Amino acid sequence: VSTLSETFQKPTPMLYRNMLAMETEELLRSYPVDGAVLLGGCDKSTPALLMGAATVDLPAVFVPAGPMLPGHWRNEVLGSGTDMWKYxxxxxxxxxxxxxxxxLENGLARSPGHCMTMGTAST
Incomplete structure (x- = not known):
């Protein structure tokens, strides 16, 4: 399914999370499968993938990609999206x-992985 990019979607990719859930649902319905392995990690793609699989009532296992290491700038710990927009x-x-x-850009995303802020993960 498509990805949601914090960097390129404005004002926020959160507006597209439900569309990603619907895309996941339709994709899972379109194949004759007995279960799914969902790969994701972002605080928007994680619930979207899980909501899509739950709607189809298909057994699924979610494997998170893992967040990048937190960033640092001048003895300050940075959150990937929030602090970059502030600066x-x-x-x-x-x-x-x-x-x-x-x-700031060099210190912000200092390892592979998804956003380490997880700002909307509680949704």
Whole structure:
């Protein structure tokens, strides 16, 4: 099924989580399978995949991809999406420059994996 990208979908990919659940449901209905292995990790794709499989009433196992390591910048722990948007606003306001922005980008996503913020995981 399609992915939800925090970076490219505005204002938030959360608006598309239910569409991803419907896509999962339809895809699982379209194949003659007895069960599914769901691979995901993001705080939006995880519930979407599980909701789709539950709606079809198909046995499923979810295997999370695993979050990236938390980022750091100048002794501050960074959350992948939340802090980047905050500092992007600071850059646009002239409070930080290109050099600081480059440091933030290098410290933010420092390993493979999905977003480590898990901001909407409770939904």
């Amino acid at each position: 992007w606003d600071d850059k646009r306001a002239g409070l930080i420059g290109d050099c600081e922005m480059g440091e």
